[in-house]
Amino acid sequence: MHFQAKDQGYGHPFPDPAQLLLLKAALCEGEEAILAWQAWQQAFDLKDPLDAGSYRTLPLLYRNLSRVLPQEPLLPKLKAAYRQSWYRNQQVLHRGLPALRLLRGAGIEVMLLKGAALGPLWYGDAGVRPMADLDVMVCPADACRALDLLKEAGWTPEEPGAVEYNLRYGRAMGLRDAEGWELDLHWHALFEGLRHEGVDLWRNAAPMELQDLTVKVPEHAMMLVHVMVHGLRWNPEPPIRWIPDSLQVMRAMGAGDWERVTELVRAYRIQLPMLQALGYLKQHFGAEVPEHIHLALSNMSTGYAERALWKAQLRPGAERLPEAFFPRLHYLFGVYMRQSGRSGLLPNLAGFPAFLAYRTRGKSRLQLLAYYAGRAWRGRRKDTAHPHPNTP
Amino acid sequence: MFIQERLRVNHPHAVHDTIDGETIIVNLKNGHYYSFDKTGVAVWEVIARGGDLGLLLSCLQEQGGDNAVGLGDALSDFVAALLREELVIADASPSPPEGAMADAEVSALAARLGGTPEPPVLHRYADMQDMLLLDPIHDTDERGWPRARIE
Known part of the structure; x- marks a missing residue:
């Protein structure tokens, strides 16, 4: 059997067989990772075109294989992907820092979402989790002011005609600086939470030092909910990174965090994607979910x-x-x-x-x-x- | 001559990490990317942790014997390049930073490099767009570097 690049699994949040092997090679321990890597290589040539989701897995694959299979001859190529990811991440942060300073200077609280927080805090590695842009969240009440400040500073909305509607019905807006670097300004983490979240999300946020700034990052439970629910929708770029992101967050979680997950799932009415995501991680990666949490989520009603x-x-x-x-x-x-x-x-x-x-x-x-x-x-x-x- | 100066990493402009025996640095002022390994990594560690660079050189020369001829000049050139690229700057503070690398740690670091220390080489990659658009699988050599473009 030979997998084709960009086959029918392309774009789907759940990996196709080739993507799953690559993820296992990047995430599993010892023999399991090696076997998955060997199986992937038998079925797929690294020199063939990779889908974007698999490509974004390469830095993580490098880090895992350099540990479990240090004699792998393709490691230098994979390290090149890691270096590139590290470099891009540094640039994305650097380009976004003035925007963060501007918002903080105006008294607006900012919270980093996705890669900017996951890389340093959950992965403990600046290159392993590629970022395409900087995801920044402000309180819904600050969204208009934040947007005005960023526009004055030279950030341009990607869809200038949709600003008003986006502020009313959306959760985020993409902006670009003069050189094309991207910043996503969020005022809600999930569109499912448009009517449910607010101060509570910020109360539980944790501080993160970023050079001379103190910004916020989501608590473990919110980060898990965010990466899962945000990742579990069809996307032109296969959003399979929700899998390593979720596993990394779950490793850091304690009993209290799982209770909070239940609370958030109930408030946002997101039990369907969460149950499916947790079930998938349990089945394919042996992820442990407390039984009573699984039961609580299963017993929630859906509309x-x-x-x-x-x-x-x-x-x-x-x-x-x-x-x-x-x-x-x-x-x-x-x-x-x-x-x-x-x-x-x-x-x-x-x-x-x-x-x-x-x-x-x-x-x-x-x-x-x-x-x-x-x-x-x-x-x-x-x-x-x-x-x-x-x-x- | 730079070996005798006290230096420090040029934070926050120079961001660095050491991955599997290779130090990678980006100078955020100009977007240039740098890399070095082996002896260069040891030199960088001593600078980054406020250790004694002169001691590192002495240890390497002592354990290298004839193999270390010219190493002083090579280290000096390397440090001069780090200064020129604004990856490190002179540290004007009167005493070493708190928690600075102890002499014993510097000696141990030198010992790990063995008896034939290679002259450090600073690889510079100055085209940011190329770096961002590079296809790491197809556009790199077997060592994972776009060698033709490295300066």
């Missing part, structure tokens, strides 16, 4: 919106153009119901057109009708181009 959205999130194309009009509309209605905080079908239906207008960049209702009719037609023609791949 229509959670079920519909979870099902849709795992569909290839859920974040891109619809393969068909109604499944897309169904997905968006699920997203809206999660975000609206309204109960009942009628109030949600009443607010849905405004949300659709957000997703279609503020078009009028007539334009909206034409827009969706056009997209339905293009969807039928299997057109897959869409400029908005990763913002639910």
Whole structure:
């Protein structure tokens, strides 16, 4: 059997067989890692094109193989990937530091999410977890001010026309500096938490020293919830990094953290992705989840919106153009119901057109009708181009 | 001559790490990337931990004998390059930093390098875009370095 690069598993949050072998080689101990690496090499040539998710695993693979298989002849190539990741991470942090100083100087609390916090604090290694951008979160109440400050300092929103709608319905916005370095400004960690999180998340945040600055990072439980739920949705770049990230966070967690996970899962109504993620890690990586926590999550009830959205999130194309009009509309209605905080079908239906207008960049209702009719037609023609791949 | 000076790493501009016997550094002021191994790593460790560089050289010369001829000049050139690239700067403080590397640690570090210490070489990689866009699997040699582009 020979795996093909970018096969049907491409983009899916759960690894295909080749990705799973690579992850095992990068994460497991001793013989298990070596066997996985050998199996991967038998099935795949490192010189063939790698999907982006596998590529981002190489620094971690280097660190693990240099420990368990130091005579591996491909180690220098893998070390090159590590060096590049280390270098890029340093640059991403360096380019983002003035923005952090600006926000802190204006009295705005900032919290680092994803790689900027995971690398130094959870992995204890600046190169093993590649970063494409700096993810910074502020309180929802500070989002407008933070955005204005960053814009004044030369950071440009990637979608200038969508700022107003994003602040209302979104959770984050991508910005670029003059040289193209990226910073994601978040005001919510998860779009599932738009109506649920706030001060509580900040109260439990931990401090992190970054040169002359003190910033915040999520507590263990929030970091786990974030990497899992954020990672468990279809993405053009296979988001399989949620697996090493989650395992790394879980290694640091104690009993109290698991209780907090339960609390967060209940508040955000994210038991479906969390149960599936934890089950996957247990099955494939032997991750230990306290039995009573698993039971507590299993016993939580789920609503229509959670079920519909979870099902849709795992569909290839859920974040891109619809393969068909109604499944897309169904997905968006699920997203809206999660975000609206309204109960009942009628109030949600009443607010849905405004949300659709957000997703279609503020078009009028007539334009909206034409827009969706056009997209339905293009969807039928299997057109897959869409400029908005990763913002639910 | 630089061997007798007290030096320190040029924080926060110079960020460094040592991975499996290789020290990697980025100068964030200009984006240049640097690398060295073996004797260079020992020199860097002594500087980074506030140790006595002169003692390191003495130990290496003593244990190297004839193999260490010219090592003083090589170390001096290496340190001069670190200064020129602003990876280290003169440390103007009157005494070594608290917790500085003890002489015994410096001697032990020298001993680990053995009797034939290689002259340290500072590899510099000055094209940031190339570094970021490099395909580490296909564009590197068997040692994992884009050798043709290294200065």
